[in-house]
Amino acid sequence: DDAEGTRGSSERDAYLTKIMSEKRTTLINAWEESEKARAENRAAKNLSFITSWEHAKEAEMEAELKKLEEQLEKKKAAYKEKLKNKLAMLHKSAEEKRAMAEAKRGEEIIMAEEMAAKYRAKGEAPTKLFGLLKA
Numbered sequence: 001d002d003a004e005g006t007r008g009s010s011e012r013d014a015y016l017t018k019i020m021s022e023k024r025t026t027l028i029n030a031w032e033e034s035e036k037a038r039a040e041n042r043a044a045k046n047l048s049f050i051t052s053w054e055h056a057k058e059a060e061m062e063a064e065l066k067k068l069e070e071q072l073e074k075k076k077a078a079y080k081e082k083l084k085n086k087l088a089m090l091h092k093s094a095e096e097k098r099a100m101a102e103a104k105r106g107e108e109i110i111m112a113e114e115m116a117a118k119y120r121a122k123g124e125a126p127t128k129l130f131g132l133l134k135a
Contacts, residue, residue: 119126
């Protein structure tokens, strides 16, 4: 009877030990899954933050690039206008120089005609002929 009671007690103890072991294993597995899920959630949150930060920085840099491009376009337009003005001044200056050259040519022709008329009136030949011959 005692052997049967001892055997029953020992089976019960083994069964309880087995149940406690399974319970412990189940708790450990549940804890492991919970920790893994928390790690996944933290990683997802962190990756989301990094992506958000990246997009914000990218937008910031694109805005800066656009601003620089606009500034360069303004400088380009101003420089182009300045060069157009310089070109207009060049044309004006060239026209003035042409007009002065034409006026001087006209004066020299009139002077030559007047001198020729004087020489004819006096009946004399010019003392200088093209700077080479003398009369």
